[in-house]
Amino acid sequence: MNEIVEEKTYSISELAKEFDTTTRAIRHYEEYGLIQPKRQGTYRVYSHKNRTRLQLILRGKRIGFSLAEIKEIIDLYQFPHGEEKQTEFLLNKIELRRQQLKQQLHDIHSMMKEIDDLEQRITQQKKSSTSNTST
Amino acid sequence: MNEIVEEKTYSISELAKEFDTTTRAIRHYEEYGLIQPKRQGTYRVYSHKNRTRLQLILRGKRIGFSLAEIKEIIDLYQFPHGEEKQTEFLLNKIELRRQQLKQQLHDIHSMMKEIDDLEQRITQQKKSSTSNTST
DNA sequence: CATAACCTTTACGTTAACGTAAGGGTTGGT
């Protein structure tokens, strides 16, 4: 036990390929302070944690968050939550995010329903026009 | 019956206030071709349909869609769906959107769960530190 | 009839989030 097992690491282009983004974007997230890979010489080396962090960033993007918002959310997780006074502040921020996510859920459900309805109508129309080929 | 009842209309600033956006943004959506209010003189006059359209746009924005994407979605609804060949194309677009929305739903659920967990931890810590005031 | 509170168009400015070279090291294979 207690062996030092080499953890798997990733190059920047590996991650870019895996998550269908670009190396430039990933470097941009780093500039922005969202991710801090290690280095081997000048090359960036991404740990499993770094990889997870990138996934977190991209997930945020997919649901329309700005990098600033994503940073806020990530900072929530990192907080040395203990300062009592700050805790209230944290809980408030969390509540706000929850409200926002709730709204988004609702928005997406609405849109999904509309799209489902639309598809129904189109499919129905297709059926009737197909069976009405004869006069 | 068949009386001509004056439908309620809205001014641009009314809508801006109601939906917490700006007149500039609304005009921008118009420039972009997303909404076409009537005019009374030079003033824009928004019908109920126009108002609904604006809501649609803002909903799209909230879940991270670009104006281009929102336009695509709106165009789906407007389509003179009947041209047989085009129908397949439409159904494909709809399917793509559905996939995207599904992914977003999943993303939001994940994030919501993480935030819930975080709140739990913070709240627990708060409780224990509150009950541990004595030594 | 003047003043506030609206509205208009035109147009340049700003910010975020990268894209796109340019110029140059590093590393694995033949």
Next chain:
DNA sequence: ACCAACCCTTACGTTAACGTAAAGGTTATG
């Protein structure tokens, strides 16, 4: 030793989605 395929930094360019004046018409009210 050399080429391809990586990687790096620096830095200017681009696009979307408005923001922000500027300059001026319109309408309700005292």
